[in-house]
Amino acid sequence: MKRNIKIILHLFKQFPDLCKIILGYCFRNLFIKKHYWLILERGVDAQDNAWHFFKYVKNNHPDVLVKYAIKKSSPDYFTNLEGYQDCVIEYGSVKYYFHLFKTSFIISTHVNTDMPSWLKGKLKNTCLIPKGKVVFLQHGIIHNDHKVLHYPLINIDLFITGAKREYDLISKIYEYPKGSGIIQYTGLARFDNLSDNHPKKRILIMPTWRMSYKNLNNSQFIKTSFYLNYSSILSDQEIQLKLKEKGYELDFYNHFEFQKFNHLFECFESKYIHILKFGTKRVQDLLKDANLLITDYSSIYYDFFYMKKPIIFFLPDQEEFREQQYGKDFDDPANFGIVALNDIEAKKLILDALDYNCPMDMKYKKYSNEVFPLADSYNCERIFNAINQLK
Known part of the structure; x- marks a missing residue:
């Protein structure tokens, strides 16, 4: 009985999000006419690989329709995304879900952040799961065994790695199909910005x-x-x-x-x-x-x-x-x-x-x-090319 009450309370708490997801799916074609690349971190920040990759796409590939998802209450919205606000959507809003169901690629530093993870598990195998290809940019380099990232526990179409040894590790023990091209060593997007490094004591x-x-x-x-x-x-x-x-x-x-x-x-x-x-x-x-x-x-x-x-x-x-x-x-x-x-x-x-x-x-x-055999300023470019190969 206690378990059932707990589930009901959890469902009630998630009900507003579920409504937004349903609205986003039902009216996606009415409000969003074109497909987008959707880029995000945790929905509350813009400092990591997603932010660096978003800026790269905007500045170097203006023909690509791209949106960055973040809460407007985040301090990063007013600082790191200044000048890009026309390409920013409120994370978790109905508008966000319109875009989520029209996106070609969900490009994120964290897995399963595109919608509430608890709901996403319940909606698995329904029409309410986005169909965009999933690109995992990562928010750091993996140097140990994260069981939750093993195949097939998560759905990833492109798994970016930032170091050659990391690529070798994931290819060896994370059980992704050999020859699938899912795991690629490109370097992390944020590494492009590390060359102008001037320590200040x-x-x-x-x-x-x-x-x-x-x-x-x-x-x-x-x-x-x-x-x-x-x-x-x-x-x-x-x-x-x-x-x-x-x-x-x-x-x-x-x-x-x-x-x-x-x-x-x-x-x-x-x-x-x-x-x-x-x-x-x-x-x-x-x-x-x-x-x-x-x-x-x-x-x-x-x-x-x-x-x-x-x-x-x-x-x-x-x-x-x-x-x-x-x-x-x-x-x-x-x-x-x-x-x-x-x-x-x-x-x-x-x-x-x-x-x-x-x-x-x-x-x-x-x-x-x-x-780091690829220690240069072309990490974002390699990631962009890898994403394009998914089409």
Whole structure:
């Protein structure tokens, strides 16, 4: 009985979306006369590969009808999409669903973000599922086994990869049909914008989230190893003094899923340490401005490695994370940078890096060339050509 009530309540909550989907399908031909390429991220942002690819198509292929889907309440709508508003539609609106059912390609950084995932599962095998070909741009480079991305669990017509080793990994273990051409190594769209890289004496700390912490309240979160480890670094007086001495600043940028806990870190802010909120700065600008990246299991380190800049991996909770979230890395983090297993080691590595102005060892630069044989500014062009081949 409780299960049935829960399902009914969930259906009631999703009823407005279901109505919009039905309206979008029924009146698609009345309001939308031509087919479009629909591009989106999570519907609330425009900073990642979808945004870069959207701009490329608009600026280089004006003959292609393209729409970008985003909530107009997003700060990115007023900044990163300025000048493109005539090609932007409100994510989740009835107009959005008109376009969704007329799109030739659904081009996204995340799978199943074109409509509410719970409803999409229920509508499977009905006419209310969009017929456009699905292009998965990704929002990072896969370096472990994401079971949910295995074939045939998701419907993807083109699976973009950003590194040669990633392409080899997915081709080998993700079970997509051999010779299908679904998986292609083109490079990530956002990599095109990494060549003008001019560090500004900044250190960037950018950890990923923890799935098991997502639903914690504030009092529970401050007891987690995540909070205790990062607060130990942010509150360290020796690091503060070294930042001042060397003329550096440190930016702490929480993962999108952990931004709701930002206020718990704000007590560590100072003239030299900044707790950054989502939307105040573009992630790519943060990466380009930084001389040193400190991260854990986030694939964002590949962008930094692409630019041949030094990385410190802060991995104090490896066993817990691997067991609960993404599993083992298929490439040793030690091939990309120096590994710290606790906050004491991490602090020492940060201080050492500051003493020598954040150098990168030549062995890491050589490995970067192996990981990224396509290190150029033609990633968007290769993606565009790959999409055109789907027609």
